[in-house]
Amino acid sequence: MITRFAPSPTGPLHLGHAYSAILAHEQAIVADGTFLLRIEDTDSTRVRPEYEQAIYDDLAWLGMSWEQPVRRQSDHYADYDKALNNLAKRGLIYPCSCTRRIIQDAGAETGHDGFVYPGICRHRSMADAQPGDALRLNIAAGLTQIKTKPSFIENAGSDQTTHFVSAEDLETRTGDIVLRRKDTGDPAYHLACVHDDGLQGITHIIRGQDLWPLTPVQVLLQRLLDLPTPTYHHHRLITDDRGRRLAKVDRSKALAKYRAEGATPNDIRQMVGLPQT
Ligand code: GLU
Numbered sequence: 001m002i003t004r005f006a007p008s009p010t011g012p013l014h015l016g017h018a019y020s021a022i023l024a025h026e027q028a029i030v031a032d033g034t035f036l037l038r039i040e041d042t043d044s045t046r047v048r049p050e051y052e053q054a055i056y057d058d059l060a061w062l063g064m065s066w067e068q069p070v071r072r073q074s075d076h077y078a079d080y081d082k083a084l085n086n087l088a089k090r091g092l093i094y095p096c097s098c099t100r101r102i103i104q105d106a107g108a109e110t111g112h113d114g115f116v117y118p119g120i121c122r123h124r125s126m127a128d129a130q131p132g133d134a135l136r137l138n139i140a141a142g143l144t145q146i147k148t149k150p151s152f153i154e155n156a157g158s159d160q161t162t163h164f165v166s167a168e169d170l171e172t173r174t175g176d177i178v179l180r181r182k183d184t185g186d187p188a189y190h191l192a193c194v195h196d197d198g199l200q201g202i203t204h205i206i207r208g209q210d211l212w213p214l215t216p217v218q219v220l221l222q223r224l225l226d227l228p229t230p231t232y233h234h235h236r237l238i239t240d241d242r243g244r245r246l247a248k249v250d251r252s253k254a255l256a257k258y259r260a261e262g263a264t265p266n267d268i269r270q271m272v273g274l275p276q277t
Contacts, residue, residue: 001027001028001031001032001033001034001203001204002028002033002034002035002036002200002201002202002203002204003024003025003027003028003033003034003035003036003202003203003204003205003206004024004035004036004037004038004197004200004202004205005017005020005021005024005025005035005036005037005038005059005066006037006038006039006040006193006196006207007021007039007040007055008039008040008041008043008046008047008189009039009041009047009048009049009051009052009054009055010043010046010047010048010051011051012051012054012058012254012255012256012257013054013055013058013059013254013255013256014238014246014253014254014255015238015246015253015255015268015271015272016208016237016238016245016246016253016272017058017255018058018062018255018268018272019235019238019272019273019274020206020207020208020235021059021062021064022062022064022269022272022274023206023233023235024204024206025064025066027204027206033203034067035064035065035066035067036066036067036070036071036200036202037055037059037066037067037070038070038071038072038073038196038200039052039055039070039071039072039073039074040073040189040192040193041072041073041074042073042074042077042080042186042187042188042189042192043181043186043189044074044184044186045184047074052072054256057256058255058256058259061255061259061265062255062265062268063265063277071196071200073187073192073196076196077186077187079195079199080180080187080191080192080195081187083191083195083225084135084179084180084187084191086225087137087179087224087225088126088135090145090224091138091141092137092138092141092142092145092224093126093135093136093137093138093179094121094122094123094124094125094126094135094136094138094176095121095124095126095128095129095130095133095134095135095136096117096120096121096124096133096134096135096136096178096182097121097130097132097133097134097182098117098120098121098134100114100115102120103115103117103118103120106118106120108175109172111172111173111174111175111213112173112174112210112211112213112214115175116171116172116173116174116175117136117174117175117176117177117178118175119175119176121136122136122138122140122176132182132183133182134178134180134181134182135178135179135180136176136177136178136179137176137177137179137190137217137220137221137224138176139167139170139171139175139176139177139217139220140167142220142221142223142224143167143170143220145224146220146223146224149164149165149166150164150165150216150219150220150222150223150229151163151164151165151219151229152165152215152219152229152230152231152232153231153232154231154232154233154234155204155231155232155233156233156235163215163216165216165219165220166216169216170216170217170220173213173214173216173217174213174214174216174217177190177217178190179191190214190217190218190221191221193218194218194221194222194225194227195225195227197222197227197230198222198225198227198228202230203230203231204230204231204232204233205230205231205232205233206232206233206235207232207233207234207235208234208235208237209234209235209236209237210237210245211234212234215232215234238272240253255268258271265277
């Protein structure tokens with residue numbers, strides 16, 4: 001078993017991250033497997049080195065250890081370019097110059113990750129890519145290139161369910177996702193994440209339920225890049241007193257803040273509903 005915790009250093013870790021990291025770490029230890037930490041720092045406009053350092057400090061304070069070296073995605077852009085070229089050669093990506101405003105004006109629905117892209121630029125070919133364009137995955141074309149229906153196993157303890165990914169799932173949850181961001185040219189989250197889960201041989205992905213809507217398209221991408229599909233566990237979310245999901249901007253629940261106030265790792269476990277060690 002190989003599990004991973006894959007935070008983005010765009011803000012301080014909060015209780016929800018602690019819960020996710022502890023689950024992934026403990027699952028690997030119980031199975032005598034491997035726990036990896038991966039730094040998903042491809043959004044060059046938002047990552048900050050001090051947040052990366054804080055990730056190492058917070059996790060070490062919680063009593064975790066992980067394999068070295070840590071994979072920092074910003075050190076591996078050439079890998080993601082290679083994956084993009086592979087998709088481009090097969091006619092699976094297209095350039096897109098749409099702004100948020102254009103997408104919104106086209107009546108796009110809101111999905112987890114911003115708007116569900118309604119395919120405005122889908123007719124464009126890579127030959128006509130302009131500097132600054134985003135690159136998007138053509139989901140419909142992708143579905144024609146795989147032989148069997150994509151699926152994944154959701155494993156919540158003793159409960160195992162197989163989920164089949166339908167064209168409708170993909171179209172309504174995310175639409176044609178961005179694989180390379182516009183302007184900065186940074187590889188986008190889905191591409192780097194799916195690529196690295198495959199490269200690192202991750203067998204079990206343990207992450208919050210908030211990412212559930214993004215799993216179908218990631219499973220499709222795994223199939224298109226000829227990567228195995230891990231088993232998933234989308235865990236419950238840690239919420240604030242009013243039942244709202246914690247966000248990185250909500251610094252009041254930052255681990256560093258509890259630590260500074262004298263909390264112990266066991267206090268954190270209690271706050272997220274985990275048994276004491
Ligand atoms: N880097 C992503 C985040 O911080 C996590 C991705 C994942 O666990 O698949 O939200």
